[in-house]
Amino acid sequence: MVKSRRNEIVAAYALMAPFIVVYGVVFVYPSVKMFELGFTDAPLIGAGAWVGFKNFWRLQSDRLFWTAVWNTLYFVLLSVVPSTLAGLAIAIAINRLKGWMQSATLAAFFLPYILPVSVVYRIWSWMFDKDFGVAQYAIVPFTGGEHVSVFRTLPLFMPAVAFVTVWWLIGFNVLLFIAGLRNISSEIYEASALDGAGRWTQFRRITWPLIWPVTALVLTIQLILQLKIFDQVYLFAANVRTDATMVMVQYILKQGFQMNRGGLAAAASMVLFVLIVVLSVLQFQMLRARGQR
Amino acid sequence: MSATAQSVDSPAAVGARGLSRLRHLDLIGLVITVATLALAVVWAFPLYWGLVTTFKPEYEIVRPGVQLWPEHFTFENYIHVLLRTKIGLWYLNSLITSGAVTVIVVVMAAAAGYAISQLEFHGRRFFWWMILASFMVPIPSVTVNHFILMSQFHWINSLPGVIAPQLIAPVTVIIYKQFFDSVPRDFREAAVIDGASELQLLFRIYLPMNWGITTAVAIITFIGAWNLFLWPFVAVNTEDKMNITVGITQVHDAFGVSYGRDLATAMLAALPVAIVYLIFQRRVTQAIMLSAGIKG
Numbered sequence: 001m002v003k004s005r006r007n008e009i010v011a012a013y014a015l016m017a018p019f020i021v022v023y024g025v026v027f028v029y030p031s032v033k034m035f036e037l038g039f040t041d042a043p044l045i046g047a048g049a050w051v052g053f054k055n056f057w058r059l060q061s062d063r064l065f066w067t068a069v070w071n072t073l074y075f076v077l078l079s080v081v082p083s084t085l086a087g088l089a090i091a092i093a094i095n096r097l098k099g100w101m102q103s104a105t106l107a108a109f110f111l112p113y114i115l116p117v118s119v120v121y122r123i124w125s126w127m128f129d130k131d132f133g134v135a136q137y138a139i140v141p142f143t144g145g146e147h148v149s150v151f152r153t154l155p156l157f158m159p160a161v162a163f164v165t166v167w168w169l170i171g172f173n174v175l176l177f178i179a180g181l182r183n184i185s186s187e188i189y190e191a192s193a194l195d196g197a198g199r200w201t202q203f204r205r206i207t208w209p210l211i212w213p214v215t216a217l218v219l220t221i222q223l224i225l226q227l228k229i230f231d232q233v234y235l236f237a238a239n240v241r242t243d244a245t246m247v248m249v250q251y252i253l254k255q256g257f258q259m260n261r262g263g264l265a266a267a268a269s270m271v272l273f274v275l276i277v278v279l280s281v282l283q284f285q286m287l288r289a290r291g292q293r
Numbered sequence: 294m295s296a297t298a299q300s301v302d303s304p305a306a307v308g309a310r311g312l313s314r315l316r317h318l319d320l321i322g323l324v325i326t327v328a329t330l331a332l333a334v335v336w337a338f339p340l341y342w343g344l345v346t347t348f349k350p351e352y353e354i355v356r357p358g359v360q361l362w363p364e365h366f367t368f369e370n371y372i373h374v375l376l377r378t379k380i381g382l383w384y385l386n387s388l389i390t391s392g393a394v395t396v397i398v399v400v401m402a403a404a405a406g407y408a409i410s411q412l413e414f415h416g417r418r419f420f421w422w423m424i425l426a427s428f429m430v431p432i433p434s435v436t437v438n439h440f441i442l443m444s445q446f447h448w449i450n451s452l453p454g455v456i457a458p459q460l461i462a463p464v465t466v467i468i469y470k471q472f473f474d475s476v477p478r479d480f481r482e483a484a485v486i487d488g489a490s491e492l493q494l495l496f497r498i499y500l501p502m503n504w505g506i507t508t509a510v511a512i513i514t515f516i517g518a519w520n521l522f523l524w525p526f527v528a529v530n531t532e533d534k535m536n537i538t539v540g541i542t543q544v545h546d547a548f549g550v551s552y553g554r555d556l557a558t559a560m561l562a563a564l565p566v567a568i569v570y571l572i573f574q575r576r577v578t579q580a581i582m583l584s585a586g587i588k589g
Contacts, residue, residue, distance in 0.1 A: 004485075011491035012414035019405035022397075022460045023423070030438035030458075031430055037438065044437070045444055093329040096322075101330065107574075108333035111340060114570045114577070115563050116520040118538040122559035123343040126552055132355050134342060167336070175578055176585055199321070221585060228433045231522045235542055249433045253527065256437040269434040276431045 034273075037266035044262040055267035064243055065268065068251035071158065075229050075247060078162035080222040084215065086166065087173025092207065094174065095181045106174070113171030121235040124164045125151070151236045157245050161232050168232075169225075173218050180214035181207070216287035223283055227276050248272050347371065347557040354552050370557040379532055380558055383540035388565075390455045390525070390536055391518035398462045398514050399507060406469025407495045411481065421470075424463045432461065433523055440527055454528050455536065459518055464584045465510050472503045505576070506583075512573050513580035516566050537562045 038055060042048025059065045094105050112120065127135045130149040139148050150160045188206055197205065230249035237245045246254070252272065256265030346354055347370050349363040374380055408414070409421055439458040440449070448454030480498050489497065500507065525536045532544055541558040570577050 008412050008491065009414050012408045012412040012417075015404040015408040015412075015491070015495070016414075016420065018397075018401045019466070020420075022401060023427075026439070026442070026458050027427060027430070027435075027461045028423075030435045030442050033441070034435055034438045037441075045441060090329075090332070093325060093332075097326065097329065101326075105329055105333040108337040110578075111337065111567075111570070114516055114520075114566050116538045116566070117522050118542045119559040119563045121542060122555055123339050126343060126346065126556060127339050129552070132357075132552065134359055137359070167339070172581060172585075175581055179582055217585065224431070228431050230433060238542075249436070249523070252434070252437060256440070257527070262437065262441065265437045269437060273431055273434040276434075277429050280429075 034266050034269050037263055038270045039267075040263045042262045043260045044256050044265070046262075048263055051263070055264050056271075058264060059267055059271065064246065065251060067243065068246045068248045069271075071233075071246060072227060072229060072248045074158055075162055075233070076223065076226045078159055079165045079226050079229075080219065082162070083166040083170050083173055083222060084218050087170050087218065088177050088211065088215065090170065091174045091177030091181060092203075095178055106178070109174050110171030112168045115168070117168075117231040117235065120164060120168045121232065124167075125236070128160070152240055154242075154244055157237070157240075161236050164236075165226075165229075165232055169222075173222070176214055176218055177211065180211050184210045212287075216284065219287060220280055220284045224276055224280050227272070227279065248275075343556050344560055347553055347560050349553060351551060351553055370551070370553040371561070374554050374557045374561065378558070379535075379540065379544070380537070380561060382533060383535050383537040384561070386452065386455075386534060387519055387536040387538070390452055390459075391515050393452075393456050394459045394518040395511050395515045397456075397460055398465055399511050401460070402462055402465035402510070403469050403500060403507070404495070406466045407473055407491075407499055409466070410470045410473035411494075411499075412491070424466050427461065427463045432458075436523065436527055439524065443528060448528075450529055450531055450534050452534065455525050455534075458524055458528075459521065462514065465514065468506065468510060468583050469503075472506050473499050476502055505579075508573070509576040509580035509583065512569060512576050513584065516569060516577070519566055 037048075039050055039052060040048035041051045041054070090109055094102055094109070097105060127133050128150045130136070130147050135150075136147050139150075140146070148156070150156050184207065188210075189202060192202055192206060228249060229247050230253075233245060233247050234250055248268070249272070252265050252268045255261045255268060345362065348366050348368070349360075350365055350367050350369060353360065353364055405420070409417055409424075435458075443449050443454040443457065446454070446457075448457065476499055480502075481494060484494055484498060520538065522538050526539045526543070529535050529539060532540065535543065541555075541562050
């Protein structure tokens, strides 16, 4: 018995070994290093001196940093709530369909989600292309016949990238909402229909409160995801060469790789890190509290 | 309850009203169905439009109007892209890195998930909490330090350097642990009496009983690795080591702008994930729900 107990422990560590090594090297170590680096004036590669909170002072007096923070939050606002609400609406619409119609519509909304961001970028720069894009046919009536270079017009940039992002990622939300809707018993709807409840009443009194836990989950996942926004904003702005569309991850990379300020980049990373942790915990607690009311 | 429900008085009134409401609702229902289908078509249209454009010659692509099918169907864009760009190499890089990430993550996560689920050892709870906590760490904020670390390994601009930071996969361990938890203890006890070792238990009982999970996890890991942009973009700066998501956006065709060719590279980049999705639809959706914490 003692022997088998020792075997169990040996086996456990042997099985855990790859995980411990990988996690230690590519997760724990770089994360700890980030917090250390943020308090130094080190370049990207090489050592630096301890400077305390100086990097954070530099960040808060850097206008570009605030542009990046503002753009990130603006993008979050434009993408998280619309993709959650539209996701719920589409899920409800799909859920009432049957058979092939249901699987076909679900596929139409879900397919973009599995694509790489580079493909999404190529497709939508073609759709919105100033000279030949088909989306211009939808834009022209609003501008009186003039074509618009959507990603080169500053006020349109973030809304357009958010729109593309919602198009790209909504399938995920739809999927989670459909799973949630299927968990609501159809008897509740039948009973309320006998009571004469209309569609809107049913939605407000049954669907919305019962789907709330899923809504909270989707909102939280989307919030965390979109605070990390980089890929789409970088790709769509690549030809524009302006700092006005910069987001936080982009700022970190710029400080680190272009300006060779490892310490400052790490400090900005810490800000992003804390922002994500605090906002997501806060949001989840708030949403949960609302659900329990 | 709503006012409508309170105003109902006799059973007959309920029946009559219910019937008229039903007929009324059917019309609205039909409208909603048609609207849903229309929106689905609009949603899928950019995908179709991107694809169909690649089969048109350039002069047709820039012609005004919406031409839903090419007049002259051509593979010229694909032929050009395949012969004149490094897309084959990028494909290979993507395949190697995504394949390696998938295999390592699945093996590592299954082993760790099994140990945490089934074995008693010092530090078990510590590791479990660490995995749960690592959920909170936004990986892009560690990117700069990943770069520093990889350059210390002299792995910048190399495939191992692209692979290593992608191996952080707490969700996969959590999924395995949950599924191994739900395997009845009887199986384990019977096998232990027969003298099976822990490795045999894992490979003969626990993994085979959860093949579906392994497939789902492997597929979603592969798609995620194939689609990843930020880290491969940071870790590589020579064309030869790029993977496809980076190569098709960072390398500009020496032959000038061509919508057809740009889109053809994009369609080729999407092909593997689209095929994997179409074959394993159910597994993909299952894996996505699992990773969101919904056991489907």
